[in-house]
Amino acid sequence: VMFDHVRISTGNFKDCITEQLELTIDYSDIFGNEDLDGYINNIIKMIDTLPDNAMILKSVLAVKLVMQLKILNIVNKNFIENMKKTFSHCPYIKDPIIRSYIHSGEDNKFDDFMRQHRFSKVDFDTQQMIHFINRFNMNKGLIDKNNNFFIQLIDQALRSTDDMIKANAWYLYKEWIRSDDVSPLFIEIEDNLRTFNTNELTRKDNIFILFSSADDGPVMVVSSQRLHDMLNPTKDTNWNSTCIYKSRHKMLPINLTQETLFSSKSHGKYALFPIFTASWRATRIKNIGI
The missing domain is CATH 3.40.1850.10 (HECT-like ubiquitin ligase)
Structure with missing residues (x-):
């Protein structure tokens, strides 16, 4: 079945063909919505069901959602935790607009930590591994300046029991050594x-x-x-x-x-x-x- 235009409030796009898909989100229901958390969570879920071959579309939709929330100054809602869980991974987290919204103030906190420990022995916890791998991915210029910190991060991440952390660390390290x-x-x-x-x-x-x-x-x-x-x-x-x-x-x-x-x-x-x-x-x- 083919449609020129369809309006839906929720959806699962897991198995859809995305080659010529144009998808926009109608935010008219956001105003005065008594179940705002449920409404936003449905949008987040819908975006994330898009297949991996639609990475750009997923990222664009996520950015537009965040921009809409910023324009309306919608903060401190329950959906933020779900958004953090979903958008803390690629492709979303690579966008600075998304990162600054879901991790407001955290970049500065982690950068301060890195400056304090750039010449120290560091034992990273899981959240630190995830954040710093993303941070170095976004700004590879930080690697040489914080080389000892970076090498310890990669070494510990490659020893992690989390397959996603290991894969992301290996990808980042390969990019660096091939630069x-x-x-x-x-x-x-x-x-x-x-x-x-x-x-x-x-x-x-x-x-x-x-x-x-x-x-x-x-x-x-x-x-x-x-x-x-x-x-x-x-x-x-x-x-x-x-x-x-x-x-x-x-x-x-x-x-x-x-x-x-x-x-x-x-x-x-x-x-x-x-x-x-x-x-x-x-x-x-x-x-x-x-």
């Missing part, structure tokens, strides 16, 4: 990359590049397992088995002492790789009492 600025670094250390072109990463095969706290300073190449061991050391952790290169623009192997790499006293306010400073210092005190 024009970063892919040459991986080409330089190609001998270490055993699974660069595979679809799956394993704990032993993840290869990460950590940028130091110094501008154009040394870079460290570590596997996921080495990263985990150094952030959670035991008395047997080998702090000398790191691959250090002169800088991201001169990938020449160099030797630097542990003190130079991990001691904050050796390089200004921060050590070259300050995410390891606390664990290195604790292990050093425990082992030799320094």
